[in-house]
Amino acid sequence: xxxxxPIGTKVxxxxxxxxxxxxxxxxxxxxxxMEMVVADARSGASLPVQGYFDxxxxxxxxxxxxxxQDFLDGRCVAVHTPLAECGLDNGFNLLETAxxxxxGGVGGLDRLAGAAYQELADAMQAxxxxxxxxxxxxxxxxxxxxxxxxxSTCVPRPIYRELRGYRGWHHWEGxxxxxxxxxxxxxxxxxxxxxxxVAVALAPASIALFANSPLESGALTGYKENRxxxxxxxxxxxxxxxxxxxxxxxxxxxxxLADFFRWMFGPGTVTRGLPMSxxxxxxxxxxxxxxxxxxLLEFLHSTQWGGHRTDTKQAVTLRPQxxxxxxxxxxxxxxxxxxxxxxxxxxxxxxxSAWRQDGGLEAxxxxxxxxxxxxxxxxxxxxxxxxxxxxxxxxIARSVLLSPTALQAGLLGxxxxxxxxxxxxxxxxxxxxxxxxxxxxxxxxxxxALCADVLTVAKGGLDKSDGHWLAYPEFVxxxxxxxxxxxxxxxxxxxxxxxxKLAATLARHTALHxxxxx
Numbered sequence: 001x002x003x004x005x006p007i008g009t010k011v012x013x014x015x016x017x018x019x020x021x022x023x024x025x026x027x028x029x030x031x032x033x034m035e036m037v038v039a040d041a042r043s044g045a046s047l048p049v050q051g052y053f054d055x056x057x058x059x060x061x062x063x064x065x066x067x068x069q070d071f072l073d074g075r076c077v078a079v080h081t082p083l084a085e086c087g088l089d090n091g092f093n094l095l096e097t098a099x100x101x102x103x104g105g106v107g108g109l110d111r112l113a114g115a116a117y118q119e120l121a122d123a124m125q126a127x128x129x130x131x132x133x134x135x136x137x138x139x140x141x142x143x144x145x146x147x148x149x150x151x152s153t154c155v156p157r158p159i160y161r162e163l164r165g166y167r168g169w170h171h172w173e174g175x176x177x178x179x180x181x182x183x184x185x186x187x188x189x190x191x192x193x194x195x196x197x198v199a200v201a202l203a204p205a206s207i208a209l210f211a212n213s214p215l216e217s218g219a220l221t222g223y224k225e226n227r228x229x230x231x232x233x234x235x236x237x238x239x240x241x242x243x244x245x246x247x248x249x250x251x252x253x254x255x256x257l258a259d260f261f262r263w264m265f266g267p268g269t270v271t272r273g274l275p276m277s278x279x280x281x282x283x284x285x286x287x288x289x290x291x292x293x294x295x296l297l298e299f300l301h302s303t304q305w306g307g308h309r310t311d312t313k314q315a316v317t318l319r320p321q322x323x324x325x326x327x328x329x330x331x332x333x334x335x336x337x338x339x340x341x342x343x344x345x346x347x348x349x350x351x352x353s354a355w356r357q358d359g360g361l362e363a364x365x366x367x368x369x370x371x372x373x374x375x376x377x378x379x380x381x382x383x384x385x386x387x388x389x390x391x392x393x394x395x396i397a398r399s400v401l402l403s404p405t406a407l408q409a410g411l412l413g414x415x416x417x418x419x420x421x422x423x424x425x426x427x428x429x430x431x432x433x434x435x436x437x438x439x440x441x442x443x444x445x446x447x448x449a450l451c452a453d454v455l456t457v458a459k460g461g462l463d464k465s466d467g468h469w470l471a472y473p474e475f476v477x478x479x480x481x482x483x484x485x486x487x488x489x490x491x492x493x494x495x496x497x498x499x500x501k502l503a504a505t506l507a508r509h510t511a512l513h514x515x516x517x518x
Contacts, residue, residue: 028104033182044502048092051129138380199336343369406469414461
């Protein structure tokens with residue numbers, strides 16, 4: 001798939017565009033999207049929650065927090081407070097809590113840890129209403145992916161009808177609670193593309209250090225992080241080859257925002273459904289599927305385009321708006337995403353004009369108060385459990401949940417050295433380490449060497465008082481054993497039946513309440 005790059009454009013080193021906003025007004029922020037695999041606390045089987053949200057609502061109100069609830073098809077799917085959105089990923093067996101961002105800088109990781117561990121404790125308490133617990137895994141080890149299970153477990157979001165029915169995604173491949181630790185780290189606008197390049201290129205280190213999914217449907221997979229095989233299985237059968245393309249490691253680094261969005265929205269890609277009114281709700285609002293399957297860039301160049309609503313099937317005509325550009329920012333599935341929110345919305349002609357200029361979108365984003373951040377997608381979900389506490393002690397156990405955020409914050413806080421590491425290793429060479437990281441984790445010699453370099457650079461980007469949050473990945477590297485190895489030890493040592501293996505998993509790998517190690 002070709003990229004429409006103007007002849008003569010330098011693409012080896014992304015520009016760094018410093019400005020008064022970057023140097024004076026920019027205030028770093030940290031966030032976290034915590035995905036949690038739910039299991040029956042008696043059997044270990046995957047369990048869709050039922051009483052969880054009522055219990056969570058009561059817990060939050062008892063603490064004096066203002067609460068609202070979201071419903072789909074008559075079922076509660078989220079509880080909102082000023083501090084977090086406690087919701088679901090794709091299924092009722094996979095919780096997702098998105099924390100409100102906290103101030104970064106010195107002490108930022110401590111602030112985020114306090115919020116994260118409070119939310120984890122609340123989730124554990126609310127799960128008691130279902131007789132459930134959180135497993136320390138990034139994929140349930142023995143969950144079905146059958147049609148019946150999918151239909152009963154999948155969250156009834158309108159977007160999934162588009163993805164399954166129109167695009168042909170095998171969405172059910174992820175219904176066995178494949179979970180990530182979604183570190184979110186803000187970056188100045190002028191450094192956003194370089195930060196994205198670093199996060200994508202160095203992702204094999206995060207895959208290996210936080211690998212936690214060696215099992216699927218009760219069987220060994222041959223991977224330490226089987227979760228990361230998801231995208232080729234979901235997008236491979238898509239009717240649009242561009243969907244798979246947007247999950248594949250890019251051929252080269254991105255030059256600037258214009259180059260990145262051209263890759264994401266240009267020839268060979270097909271726009272997702274677009275909203276009829278401004279919204280940041282990416283999953284639950286009705287959208288319009290455009291006729292003839294254009295890419296977003298093609299649509300934005302038009303005056304209007306025909307399509308059909310996903311909810312009523314009614315034929316409509318959609319006029320391109322700036323909001324369609326902003327809304328479409330989640331449409332790629334690399335190991336990291338560049339996310340943003342604008343204080344004010346430029347008009348569409350201004351966006352299209354800036355898109356044609358080197359660094360033009362960076363300048364436009366800054367002028368409209370953009371808050372840009374990197375969303376990590378490579379680290380598997382991980383929590384302290386009895387096996388880790390026994391093997392490593394409380395200090396390392398305490399660092400697990402925040403360590404992917406610390407790693408990313410350190411790399412982006414030491415961006416020049418991180419980008420130098422990418423250049424020294426080579427873009428394509430780093431991409432070639434992704435599969436070995438998934439299969440072997442830190443047992444692969446090349447991956448292990450990369451992990452050592454990445455941790456060194458990350459530590460250099462953190463204040464000395466925050467370095468202890470890297471204790472868990474440093475332990476994994478030193479011991480040559482990740483969470484997947486500990487889970488495999490438990491699984492293989494248990495009895496022959498799946499029930500016996502799940503019982504052993506419960507005993508050793510149920511996520512611990514923060515009070516047990518803090």
